[in-house]
Amino acid sequence: MEIDSALFTSPMITAFKEHLETHFFQLKNEPVLLAVSGGLDSIVLAYLFSETQWNFEIGHCNFSLRGKESDADAVFVEELAAKLNVKFHLQKFDTNAFAKAKKVSTQMAARELRYNWFEEVCKENQLNYVVTAHHAKDDLETFLINISRGSGIEGLSGMESQGDFVLRPLLPFSREEIAKYAQENNIKWREDSSNNSDKYLRNHLRHHAIPALEEAAPQFLAQFKKSQQHLQESANLLEDYTALLFSKIVTQSFKGYDLNITQLKATPNTKAVLYQLLKDFDFTAWDDIYELLDAQPGKYVISKNYRLIKDREVLILTENTKEEDAVYRFASTQHELHLPDLKLEKESVQDFKRPNTNEAYFDLNQLEFPLIIRKWKEGDAFFPFGMKGKKKLSKFFKDLKYSTIQKEAVWLLCSKNDIIWVIGERTDDRYKINSTTPNLVKFTAEYD
Known part of the structure; x- marks a missing residue:
């Protein structure tokens, strides 16, 4: 069923269209996914997008947090998608179970579930962006929340209207403008009962702090927008300055x-x-x-x-990798083994050639398979080739002036409990070969 655009009149339509033409013109033909909860803001956004004839589909998340009310929201949004003649996507989550497993708040769990699913839907349906209904007061609420968390300038300079994945075309508009548009055009929406609770900080700010600020300063929201613009300009300047410092302070290693x-x-x-x-x-x-x-x-x-x-x-x-506990086995029948950052090859050879640091020769008869490849740990020691006696790897690395990162990158090749090769550095003297060694085997290490 198509919507008769003549039914929908409001100065907001004109303002919204002008905003899209000015700030989203290059994206006008990009297919997008509208995140529609069923609440006032996202329902109005869906009608506005229909008015502009943007190519969009609707996605709805049922977080299973309000029982039958959540299910009714999903039905309501599905009916809207049919009314607007656009494709509908629905996903139901067990948000509480996910939050418990991840040890995060319900709000954080819902956010992660929501955006991960949005990304999947976009990839599967060749949609280029997710569009949310965040408006000016959402931005103000986020600003105040970030102040309470001790945020830096990037947390105070506002939501981006265009991110790499998310578009927020309602940011310049107040909730009052959105509500007026809905009332003038008899648009129905669903009320989320959880929004009435002060349990969450965002709701408490919405119900108490922001009304008090607007009562004290009627132009507070408009002035807030100007302040955010100044903050964003300062943030951009800071980013440019940081880029200049980067080349002086940071080097790739x-x-x-x-x-x-x-x-x-x-x-x-x-x-x-x-x-x-x-x-x-x-x-x-x-x-x-x-x-x-x-x-x-x-x-x-x-x-x-x-x-x-x-x-x-x-x-x-x-x-922050966690390779220290990784253990790999090299069977006697294997010819190569792929590890993180390392490929290890084994071959039988007839003649011995002076090896480089990434090669090692052994007597096959002296090795006990499967060989073990692992990271070093405190207390490890071996008998460095060409030296007498045992040496702890910690001391060996210190002599080489290895950094912490270099030490962590080292792999060890072991036979039984013996470290026979600190790969890329030194073999063990107990496993050295001579001119009469009958069964030579050569290992070659290739680091990525």
Whole structure:
């Protein structure tokens, strides 16, 4: 069933169309997924998109948090999609179970579930963006929430109207404008009963803090928008400055990036610069990070996906991998083995040639298969080739002046409980060969 556009009249339609033409013109023909909850904002957005004849489909998440009410929301949105003659996508989640398993709040769980599913739907249906109904007061609420969390300038400069994956075309409009449009055109929507509760910080701000601010300063929302524009301009300037500093302070290194501590300390506002360089890597323990500048080598701070390690005169930023417990087996019948960052090949040879550091020769009869390939751990020791006696790997690495990252990258080749090769560095003297060794086997290591 097509909608008669003559039924829908409001100054907001004109303003919305002008906004799309000015800020989203290049995306007008891009197929998108509208995130529609059934509430006022997203329902109005769906009608506005229908008015503009944008190519869109509707996606609805049933989070199973309000029983029959949640199910009724899904039916309502599906009926709207049929009325607007657009394709409908529905996903039902057990949000509470997911939140419990992930040990996160219900709101965080719902957000992760929602956007992961949106991305799947877009990929499967060749849709280029998700469009949400965030408006000006949503932006204000987020601003106040971020203030309460001690956010930096990026958390205060506002939601992006165009991100890599999400579009927010209602950001310039107030909820009052959206509600007026719905009332003038007799548009129905669903009320979420959970929005009446002050359990969540966002709701408490919406019900109490923001009305008080608007009562004290009637033009508060309009002035807030101007302030955010100034903050965004300052954020852009800061990004440009950080980009200039990056080339002076940061260099790419083995499995990561090195931040030069001397350069950092010589730069004014060191802490702010360090924050700008690292803010996109999920770190939260900023006081601990600042203390790394004067900490002992080996100290580190971790985030969900990254580590920052103090190593002499640099801070090393690397991915937070967990390979230390990984154990691989090399069977006697195998000719090669692929590990993270390493390919190990085995071949029988007739003649011995002086090996380079990535090659090692052994007497096949002396080896006990399967051989074990693993990372080093504290207490490991071997008998370095050409030396007398045992040496701990920690001391061996110290002599080589290995950084923490370099030590963690090393793989060991073991026969039974013996380390026979610190791969890429030294074999064990007990397993050395001579001119009369009958069954030579050669190992070649290739690091990625």
